[in-house]
Amino acid sequence: MSKPLIVEHLTKSYGPGSLAVDDVSFEVKQGEFVAIIGPSGAGKSTILRCINRMVEPSDGRILFEGNDISHVQGKKLRDARRRIGMIFQHYNLVYRLTVMQNVMHGRLGYMSTMDGILNRYKEEDKEKALKLLNKVGLLEYMYKRASELSGGQKQRVGIVRALMQEPSLLLCDEPIASLDPNSSKVIMDLIYELTKEWNISCIVNLHQVHVAKEYATRIIGIRQGKLVFDGPPSELTNVMIEEIYNTSMENLMINGEVRAVG
């Protein structure tokens, strides 16, 4: 399947009168790295959450790997979700459990209820987890409680948990909004490299335009729930940025300098 995700006329209203997402359509190709930018409250999180149905869309269709998942329920919904990894701004780990236990949660969607309750994970899955933890530099922390890690380390646990799902699509909702500049770079590099390595499509919500320009192969601009820009980073001109954020460049804190990705 060359287009794992097609979003058609996605609309979401949380209450009468206001549309958080207003008729948004786009497609994501296999292995694409898409950044969604837009002002606070524009509806970025809502779009992302509609894709894996953490939020119920009011209207429109979500086609994931060729299946319409906008109305599926129960087992079918869980089957779709297990192929869609998600990374959160606040990491959303179970902080009393060890890093390893958190990481293994990514496999729950593939297991029977009983096996999941009793921690009967497959040994090869555990080995895979070890390899991934090693890759993100957390192997020595595997038996530490998640609460004992720093923010950047917690987010790396979140990444490994999402990758354990063997996703074909990765959704990241402001993965670096709570991190310092150095950890932010580590996290963005990891997401970029790992999705590239496994040819996973990736959608990232970002507040930092320069980060979006640096990593993304495509950028989507959202303003007041509407899609106002969809194109490669090179087409995202300052005029376009002003249009998305509805203000002039002087009022925006944007780091213009672009660095090549290693």
Place this chain on the structure above:
Amino acid sequence: MKDYFMSDVLVEQGGFLQGKEMKSRKIRINNPDNDRPINIFIGTAVILSIISIFMLNIDWIMLFSRVGELAGVFIELSQFNFTNFDLVAVAFMESVTVTLLATLYSLVGGLLMGAFMARNITPSKKLAGVLSSYNSFIRAVPTPIWVLLIIACLGFGPAPGIIGLSFHATAFFARAFSQAFEEVPQATIEALQATGANRIQIFFSAVLPASMTALIAWSAMRFEINFSESTILGMVGGGGIGYSIAASVTGYNFGRAGISILMVFVFAYCLEIMFTAIKRRMKA
């Protein structure tokens, strides 16, 4: 990037992994050191509880065979009897006023004693220690026992209830308030000391306002407990709505017992709703 395989990982991790994993040839995911205290606690609690249940020699078969009668009791209780309702109302008012007065008196006493007990503002550490052990003792004896003792020497009426409840509640407040005072940051107190304020000024303009939220929460909690205790008092020999319940039940006047119980429930329920709302507002 070098590709790691399980064996490399194990070699690199050395003793820790080998000790915990190699034995079972499985990779552990939990850390037994984290889980052990809780597992031991739960295991012990379950064993002791099961022993206790057997020790109590309860006739479960008889209990289950009489569950139907329990439903009958509820039906009888719900056939409210409003004759002589004024007596029930008077008893209820007595419980409410006893609760109110006991809470207010012990609030004053607890604030005073708490101020002397809090280690960061007490004028004398020795006094704090003495007060603290005195209060531990008072709190350790259940309230109705205090009330019984006071009834034994003062006779009946609302006074023994108020005094007995205040006795216990003062000790409760003293400990709770002194802990709240101790949580006031030292910097706040020192800032005032630097301006030359004396102890009493520091207490009223820094310590008290800073711990106000905790004080209100504790007072609300104790008010609920005091009401429940004042209901109980009537059943062990004091007056109030508890006496009305006990007397109606022993006199087979289930309709009146039912209405008394309903009044207790409604009042306690209103308190709960009110205090939950207050707590929510204070948090926000």
Place this chain on the structure above:
Amino acid sequence: MADKQKHLPLVDGGEKKMVTIAFFVMLALFTAATAYTQFNPFTILKEQSTFWNFITQDFLPPDIAKAKGLWSAMLQTLGMALAATFIASCLAFVFAFLGSGTTAPYPWLSKIIRAVGSFTRNIPALVWSFILVMAFGIGTSVGLIALTVETFGFLLRAFIETIDEVGSESLEALNACGADYFQKLAQCVIPAAIPGYISWFLYCIEVNIRSSTIVGMVGGGGVGLVLMIYIKSFKYHVAGAIILAIAAVVILVDLTTNWLRKRVLV
């Protein structure tokens, strides 16, 4: 305090007004209640000597030797408190999942469960024991069930609040992984809520040690019943010994639960 304004204004205007209003409301309630009960706080001072005479002459010295069956009764009281707290927490453990907003599978069921909890906790255990005596007759079982019923209501609310506090964010992550309901409970809610559960369990043990003594006094058995017998027969020296023994056991239990909090809840 004339120089109060010079200090840091820790209380803003609105709050000050609230405090003033609260103060006057309390004063009015105090006056009304005092008028109603005719309670004169100075009676304590007036009757103080009677009280202390009573304590020092009738109660002291405590006569522990004559308190027959004290320790087996004490054990029964402890057992009743532990058993009631345990059964109540098992029930609350299950029903809290159905009652908490973050884990409730059916909203209507959650409403019913919360209502039942509120009903059982707002009727004191002693009142429950009177109701239960009507159905089951006097005995330890009544005391046990009465304590269990009240504790269940209390723990249900406490456990639901615990789940609400720990839940939503990590639950969201497990949802996104495709975990099903029971996997989410076992892998996320329970591990995160266990310290809260244990802390409330210990609190209820402390409370129920006292309550089971009281429930015993009206026929539930245990040390309360023994104490009541000696008080009613005016054997105050023995009663004094029993009260001291109760105090000692309660303090011991409080110390143990405090120690457990430090050791277990890390």
